[in-house]
Amino acid sequence: MIHQNRRKELLSQLDDDALVIISTNPEQLRNGDVHYPFRPHSDFWYLTGFKEPEAVAIFSNNGYTIFLRDKDPTREIWDGKRLGIKDAPQSLKADKAYPIDQLLALLPQLIDNAGTLYYDFKACALDDQIIELLSKTQYQSLATHVHEMRLIKSTKEIELMQKAADISVQAHQSALQQTQPGLFEYEIASVFDAEFRKNNSEHAYTPIVAGGENACVLHYIENNKPLNEGDLLLIDAGCEVEGYAADITRTFPINGKFSTAQRQIYQIVLDAQLAAIESIKPGVLITKPHQITTQIIQQGLVDLGILQADGDLSQFYMHGTGHWLGLDVHDVGAYQQNRQHRQYEAGMVTTVEPGIYIRKNDKINPIYWNIGIRIEDDILVTKTGHRVLTGALVKTIDAIELLMRKK
Ligand SMILES: [Mn+2]
Known part of the structure; x- marks a missing residue:
């Protein structure tokens, strides 16, 4: 019902005679006969709830047609069960279901009967012939409408996000408690693999497990270096x-005790x-939030003599303070409306993730070199303020040191 209601709501925002065409992601080859694990396209998943590859949904005020892979006993021995044409209408609340290989044949008449077409090539895994067919017609972008809907989360969506947050908090807590000098980054990364799988969940993105100077590489994903005494782990x-998705960053001392320099930067x-x-x-x-974090970090670094009062903060803090969070870890939804920055509304979920990254630099006291610190939580905007979905995870210096002592 959830997906049916979303399709209805979407159509209510479009022209009466609108026809929506949306496809899921293509499967991606890894090597040989091996594919990467399949994940549906987020917009398609949001509107249909259907998780199999090779599917196209077409709907209007006159009905909902889904094209999907039909049952195939031989293929199903290799690749697993398929929903199939017969069960699709009831299971997906569709009026009609056809095999995906009939899409090209049936699409012209579906388009002919429609008024305004809505689709996005970028979001579509349609083959070249279909793209050619569609590109000859007038169409409008669907994404902006779907993305505006996705930006405001329903109660059910917030429940799922809270669950993702809780599992992720638990995993971070285990990682904190298991970290010690002499281990490797991948050993701590494996804590997350295990905790996520144990809870029937997946990584929402490639994790960053970055000891010492590796934390100063913002998208470090090698996760294969030793964890050294005296360094931090981000x-x-x-x-x-x-x-x-949940999206959490914590930074803490590998030996369980912040040095004075680490403590100073962390507190800022x-x-x-x-x-x-x-x-x-x-x-x-x-x-x-970005205004506030840049102001506080700038002042903090100036006070420590790391930055000149008129110095360039971006050498130490070079990223934004947050992004929307939802079905995509960097979720959809416009950050501006009518060329103006928009305001928070209840139901939005954003991350808040300031950081300071200090590389080796002869102008800076060496006690600060190779300190990379980011702290990130997931914030739901509520009617009266906000709720920190990931608030259960320790982040004060005292709480981190206490938790790491309790091994
Ligand atoms: Mn993030």
Whole structure:
């Protein structure tokens, strides 16, 4: 019913005679006969709930047609069960179901009878002939409409996101407790593999498990170096539940005790993060958290003599403070409306993730070299303010050191 209601709501925003065409992701070859694990396209999943590859949904106020792989006893021995044409209408609440290989033959008459067509090539795994057929017709982009819907999460979606957050919090907590000098980054990465799979969830993105100077490489995913005494460990990892992501970063000392320099930098990032989160409520401009974090980090680095008062902050803090979170870890939804930054609304979910990254630099006291710290939580905007979905995970210096002592 959820997906049927979403299709109805989408159509209510389009012209009365609109026809929507949307396809799922293509399968991606890894090597030889091996594919990467299949994940449906998020827009397609959101509107249909159908998770098999090779599927196209076409719907309008006159009905809903789904094209999918038919049953195939031989293929199913190799690749697993398929829903098939016969069961698809009832299972997917569709009016008609056809084999995907009839799409090219049936599409012209479906288009002929329609008014305005809505689809997006980018979101479509349609073959070249279909793209050619469609490109000869007038069409409008579907994505902006679907993405605006996806930006505001329903109660059910928030439940799934809370579940993803809870599993991810638990995994981070285990990782914190298991970390010690002499292990390798991949051994801590494996804690997340196990915790996520144990809960029937998957990584929402490739995790970053970055010891010492590796934390200063923002998208470090090698995760294969030793964890050294005296270094910090930065972990950015989150799982997805029914497609909905959590996105958490914590940074902590590998030996369980922050050095003075680490403590100084950590406290600046934490103060910035807490102040930014505190500002989030409906009606506040979504640029506010970044304003707050840059101001606090700038001042903190100046106070420590790391940055000149008029210095360039982007050498130490070179990314934004957050992004939408949902079915995609960097979720869809416009950040601006009518060329203006938009305001927070209840039901939006954003990350807040300031950081400071200090590479080797002869102008800076060496005690600060190779410190890379980011703290990231997932924030739901509520009617009256916000709720930190990932708030159960420790992040003050005292709480981290206490948890790491309790091994
Ligand atoms: Mn993030």
